[in-house]
Amino acid sequence: MGDLVPAPWGGYLVTGYDACNQVLRGRHWLVPDFAWQDRQTETERWHAVATQEMSGTLSRLNAPEHTRQRHSLGNLFDRRTLQDMAPDIEADVTALLDRLAERIRVDGVADLSALVSERLPINTVGRWLDIAPEDYAHILEITHNQVHAQELLPSKSQLAISEEATLHLRRYFTDLVQGRRKNPGDDVVSGWIRTWDALESDREVTDRIVYQLTMFVTIASLETTATMLSTLVWSLLRSPGSWEGLRARPEHIDGAIEEALRYDPPIRLNSRVAGEDTEVAGVFVPKDTMVHVMYGAANHDPRRNPDPQVFDILRKGSHIAFGGGAHYCLGAGLAKLEARILLGQLLRRFPTLRAAAPPEYAPRMVFHRVTSLRVTA
Template sequence: MGHVATPSTDRRAALSLFSRLRTAEGQQDPFPIYAELRSRGGVVPAPWGGLLVTDFDLCDRILRSANWLEPDARWREKQGPRTRWSAPSAREISRTLPALNPPEHTRVRRAAGSFDRGTIQQIGQTVEQIVEQLLGSFSDQLREGEADFAALVGEQLPIATIGDWLGLPRADWARLRELTHDQVFTQELLPNASQLARSDIAMAELRSYFIELVRERRRHLREDPVSRWITTWDAMEPDQDKADEAVYFLALFVLLAALETTATLLSTMTLQLVDHPDHWNLIAGRPDLIPAFVEETLRFDPPSHVISRVAAADCTLEGLDVGADDMVHLMIGAAHRDPAKHADPDRFDPHRKAAHLAFSGGIHYCLGAPLARLEAQTLLRQLVHRLPQLTLVRRPAMAPRVAFRRLLNLDLALA
């Protein structure tokens, strides 16, 4: 696993690496920087305090352990009024399902239900139709020359899928997608003041939107998830205002979880497909490898590169002291390239059984993982079946982020 240097030495080295990681070049290809970080050991001090973890197995154990908690509302309040954790968007996101700890997490997750086999089969029929329509429009655009796959397909499929499932008006989809892009900065590793301000504005608008949606559904209950959540919470919570607030946070969470990371997965998967013609030929001839191709994409370049946890009690990690409430950042993007876990980790291999942490782990394993897989597999199957082989026109630009990956464009043309 390598040696662990003195904290001060490691912090200076990590600061240099993160300075490079935040450049356009670093965001385009962070993996050489991650390799340098891994070379300093599986656990190193972060420049701003806390620890960085790059060892795959250790990241996995932390995600599954009850000794490591989400930085929830209680933790954020303890950080003080002039920190990023006190921003309105940070306080709001701390009340959604992924940021809760037991016992509240257990209660809310039970109320949320799950994307079980029956639900996925039902949604699957809709996804098939949406993908067919989107690829039809994309194909028409290709006849005029190049077309942006990220804008025309990757960004459209998740909002159309979740928007249809939640019963959101189609006219609202584009705005909700834009708001999701802005709010994610409050969940970033190192957001600056202007990014947090954008998050605050977006979150306020999202709150107004979904609060009104819950009120409208309460007035006119129907067969949709929001109405079912209202009925569920009414049986759990006698205070109607508190019940409606709980439903709001569930609806908000589902939208945020369904859009940003899934859109990145779809575009990243397609980039891998067109970047290597042998991949296109392989999947076209071996459709049974489609699930494995999706999983390898999630390992090779996951939509989220960082997951943060805080210690429930004093402990040590690889000989470094960790105090109760200290934060560790699990560098998932780096851990996925850990050579102790994966042979030849920098090679994209659709044949490998790709163990990954893209959907987190333990009690916080992603509720929407089956839906993300459904969308990705459906898109990949139709893409190689319906369209001739495509070629990459130019390298995509990346959004200015460290934790949440996003391709700003994916310009393709007929090969």
């Protein structure tokens, strides 16, 4: 249908790999921030509580504020940080797979998504931010509900669910920041408070920014990583010979992770708006027009990845599963580390692992959340 396809509700779907890259990396392409939202006639969605709350986070900020906040974080997950985190992730994976093995032993089948994929990211990020483990289940639940507002065309009922979850998230993370303000430590959040205290004279501004950063980093890392882990395993199990082949050649684990991200990305699309009159794939796009970058379609562009419907862990292809440009995913390195450790242990401990049923998905378009993946061994 072309690299730029008109959407029925207005704007365009961007499908080609090069066209998507152009939009993601182009300095004249913006995220739909407060200024853009204020210019829209469809006020109900853009003025919804959940939408407004997320619009204050990194994902909806443009330069110069996005640049300022991103620079304040530095390289969140550099090589040394990941090396320091790896032993705890290894221990977490071991404990989670112990539970998976026990459930399979007792029941014959177990839900990998519920028992492992959803637990590992919240354990990892929760420990990194020094969040109380007894709060993990609550954070997971409200995160699942909050992301409705980030869908392509959320309904009124979805926005209502998202609003309630957003208010819970606001209370939780505001209290968390206030607690670190009163009792600072060596944790990440206390470090962010010190950084922003040096940048801002107003502590209320500092605390709001740190709240938004903490909340965003937490929820941004949960659903996406969990789905990435489940789809990685599913892609290998459904591809004949892949599981056995990877067990024999574990040096290809990184290739399998990249191919799973290309083949079935956890986020299917992301939206941008034209900051000025421009052109994409030979099509004139007026200023303020919204386009939807179709990650999955781009990753399956045969001009970039020949035979894109074939899952091939030796492909060494290209993908944009983590976005690109100024808004490239902050947690890409951490997500791949979790996947690498989980897959390595799964291959060693479950040589005959197989899917008992295809995965089940939440009815969404943006976040391709796996709600269940039943496996046996």
